[in-house]
Amino acid sequence: MPDHITVAGVTVDTRHWIGGQRLASPGTFTDLSPIDGSVLGEISRGTPAEATAAVAAAKAAFPSWAATPRAERARILHAIADGVEKRIEELSIVETSDNGALLRSHRRGVMPRVAHNFRFFADWLLKLEHEDFETRGHTNHVSWDPAGPSVLITPWNAPLMLATWKVAPALAAGNTVVLKPAEWSPLTASLLADIAAQAGLPAGVLNVVQGYGAEIGDALTSHPDVRRISFTGSVPTARRIAASAAPNLTPLSLELGGKSPLLVFADADLDLAVDLAVEQYDNAGQVCLAATRILVEESIAEEFTRRFVEKATALKQGDPRDEATDIGPNIHPRQLEKIDGFVQRAVEAGARVVIGGHRKEGQYYAPTLLTDVAQDSEIVQEEVFGPVLTLQTFATEEEAVHLANGTRFGLAATLATGDRERAERVSDQLVAGTVWVNCFFVRDLQAPFGGSRLSGVGREGGTWSFDFYCDLKNTVTAPNGWNNHG
Structure with missing residues (x-):
């Protein structure tokens, strides 16, 4: 099978992106366009082996990325946004071909929002702080420490926008990522891997594994090296993910169904x-x-x-x-x-x-x-x-x-x-x-977003995203006991 397909004149790699390299699986799955039912291409169909390799790559890249200064992480996220903006037309036509949403909406709203996702969380990272406070003369200092490799499982209805709603804060927080896009609309996730690499994101910081959740999901969500799981999708799938993550007590963010x-x-x-x-x-x-x-x-x-x-x-x-x-x-x-x-x-x-x-x-x-x-x-x-x-x-x-x-x-x-x-x-x-x-769908990234009851667990957006993707630490320092006076 070819490693690339052409969609409306845009070349898309059909292989996974793991550890900074393109890797193919033994099998493939067929990606269809909902516009006319035509075959867009055969996509590498991930197995537990590729899923495990992606987690290993994310784990290996984590210490260096977590130690990268905030300003440098923010710079790279802005560079990814620049790359998205340069390719808005390509991303738009590929995603419309892949999931059937309106091309005019992708051009004018969805893809610009993809770039904004990266810019917003890059900028929020640089101002993320909690004012120190005193307790009986002791100083409390709150910090957000990168949590570790994060598995992000995203839906097909707004593939790239909803993927980057998770990818951007996870990367900004200093985490490494394994992104598993929906099998019905995988193509723009592959293009995102190219854009991120061209922007200078180090190898292994972002990994993309394609395939069916029933075949690779458990290898991702039950892995002991995964420290965060974020999922958008159905309630039954969320229950399976929660059960898979439970033995490791891996924290979950779940944005599920609605009947609003x-x-x-x-x-x-x-x-x-x-x-x-x-x-x-x-x-x-x-x-x-x-x-x-x-x-x-x-x-x-x-x-x-x-x-x-x-x-x-x-x-x-x-x-x-x-x-x-x-x-x-x-x-x-x-x-x-x-x-x-x-x-x-x-x-x-x-x-x-x-x-x-x-x-x-x-x-x-x-x-x-x-x-x-x-x-x-x-x-x-x-x-x-x-x-x-x-x-x-x-x-x-x-x-x-x-x-x-x-x-x-x-x-x-x-x-x-x-x-x-x-x-x-x-x-x-x-x-x-x-x-x-008296309005609808007015969304600001600094607002908390999530659902109640069976519509989800947790909130993301602004500081809430960093609260999820990080381990919060409070350092309490006594006012005396120092050997020096500097």
Whole structure:
């Protein structure tokens, strides 16, 4: 098999990146484009041997990288950001080909955010400090020590952006990294390895191992030399990772599923509320934060639904490389089958299809809205991860909060209201890691990010990321007892 493939004119190495070298596995897996189902290439299919070699490379590189001064680590991270910015067009077209997200979004938002991830954590590293404090004349000094090799397992819906959301703080903290990208969208992780090497990141500090989690996951997450594991994905996979990491008590950061609500009160700006609701179809509904449960006050439900249908049916679905496209394909035939299964079972259980409810040609699913759904139904309780929304109504603020909090998840919530006091009151009662009021998807890297309940464990962002990727140390020094007086 060839060591490289060409995707839209961009050359991508199909081998792993371990210890500063490209290494192939005996077997491969096929990477398909969701745009048209075409084969992009055969990718090295990692085995426990490659996974173990990557951890060994990360362990060997750790002492030197951990001892690298903060300013030098920051300089290299900025150099990686420079490399990303020089290749935004290449990264964008490769990722669109690989995961089907809109090319215009990659160009204008996603890939610039990739570069920003590196710049932000490089800069945050340089100002990371805790003010010394006194205890009975003794001085307390808090420091963040690099923890060690870190395994980062990332999803397919925003492959490079979500990978670097983990890679950047881990490297800034002084850790070495083994990155395992999702097998449905592995290509930009390989390009990142090239960019990092060209930026001067030492060999072994970043390693990339491709393959199936079921085949190499345990070799990574159960390894005694791994000191941190960060995972974004499903709850069942998180449970397996946690069980694998438990014997070594390896600290975990888990960003998992969501079933987030959008609460629309009668006093809201209705046009804004409709815009927020339609925005939940972004990335073909493959967004963990998406507010897929629309909760609307009864008195405005009919008008809200009318306006929603008008706006949603005007969305253009098609080739994500077309600038005019609003919704692209879903990632994989298996995911499309899962989405349709949720919808058909909901209809069989009594749900009414307002729009959509069916597959389209290829790997495209029509934007769907379902009503007449019970709170305890599967379609309301389980994450679909596709362009499928439900609409329920409420009569009182108390009922709205009850419905909003009525799942096992707690990743995010969105609230549309014209009453500031109500916004504060309801936000305080919502179980969610992030609450947006009259807006959606406004993200700042210095804010804590994560989920409650089954939506995750821990928080990342700003200092919270360094708290996870480091071992915090408090040094307490007595005021006397010195032999010298310098």
